[in-house]
Amino acid sequence: LRWSASLPLRNYSGAKANERSDSRQKPTTVALTMAMCLRRALQSRSLLLLRAPRCVVALSPSSCVSPRDPALEEASVLGIRGGFFRVGSDYSLGSRRGFAKGKKSKDDNNDEKIQVDPNFGPTVKSTSLSQMEAAIVALSRELSKLRTGRASAGMLDHILVETGGAKMPLNHVAVVSVIDSKTLSVTPYDPTALKAVESAIISSPLGLNPTPDGQRLIAAIPPLTKENMQALCKVVTKSSEDVKQSIRRARQKAQDSIKKVAAGFPKDDIKRLEKEV
CATH class of the missing domain: 1.10.132.20 (Ribosome-recycling factor)
Incomplete structure (x- = not known):
């Protein structure tokens, strides 16, 4: 823009270029015209014009630019308000399109090493x-x-006997012993629990039918x-x-x-x- 201030003003709207221009034309008119051309050139590419101010030139009412000048209208679109235009700025072009965030690596999330x-x-x-x-x-x-088909002392351990309002395994309330390979003897610790032990053995899926023998039960193992x-x-x-x-x-x-x-x-x-x- 500084370089364009010393050049003659040309018409960039598509009309025939003027061969000569007023040498007394102010730099603000040239700057406004160049800004208008930049906006037209960048508008078709959907780019954003960023300005970083360095110096300010005031537009006074006595300026040679008329109120209906297209340059002023373009300047108003570009964001020039209050009669000021920033000259000598650094222009950078940035696309409006964003970029996706990169994925974090596993090392970023697990910075701490595992203690082994x-x-x-x-x-x-x-x-x-x-x-x-x-x-x-x-x-x-x-x-x-x-x-x-063979008598075993542990074959009755899973049977539950209900005594005193609670169910307990048979080996906790009686002693089971092997008389021979086909016969078992069951002696309760409490003689009053003999009936409860007998009913528990009969209701088990083993298919045994014990018979009372004093304070104990005799259970024959069927084939x-x-x-x-x-x-x-x-x-x-x-x-x-x-x-x-x-x-x-x-x-x-x-x-x-x-x-x-x-x-x-x-x-x-x-x-x-x-x-x-």
């Missing part, structure tokens, strides 16, 4: 092993309760029928599947714990630990 226990490996293995062993012990208890054997196989299959699921859950928990601290161990150690689990 040096005894993490043995701890994970011992915890998972104890859970797996507990599942196996539970399976052995369930299998010991099944009637296999297994085909229907009883099929029902027994279904119970064993279900119990074994439950134990398998328990062992798988214990192993999955251990593997998840290993993956959480994998960044603090060498890859070879992590692979070996996962294989051991």
Whole structure:
């Protein structure tokens, strides 16, 4: 704009350019005309014109520009108010289009490093092993309760006896002993609970029919029928599947714990630990 102040004014509206211009024309008219041309050029590209003021030139009423001059109308559109126009400004072009925010990396969100226990490996293995062993012990208890055609002292432990308004396991209220391979003896700690123990054994799915013998009960183990054997196989299959699921859950928990601290161990150690689990 400073350079254009020394040049003759030309008509940029599409008419024929004037060969000569008034040499006495003021710099403000040239600046206004150049601003109008800049706006027309940038308007078609949807660009934003930014101005940083350096110096100010006042437009007085005695200016050579007429009130209806197109330059003044254009200046009013450009934001020139109060009779002032900023000359010698730094013009920068910025697009109206915005840009999407970049995604944060994982390192930005997780600046803190995970503190790893040096005894993490043995701890994970011992915890998972104890859970797996507990599942196996539970399976052995369930299998010991099944009637296999042979008398067993633990086959009556799961029976609940109602005494004193509460239900308790039979092994808490009576002593079960094996007389022979086909006969069991049940002796209650409290002789008054003999009837309650007898009714609990009869109502159990074992199919036993005990008979009173003084202060104890004698229960004969009947032979297994085909229907009883099929029902027994279904119970064993279900119990074994439950134990398998328990062992798988214990192993999955251990593997998840290993993956959480994998960044603090060498890859070879992590692979070996996962294989051991």
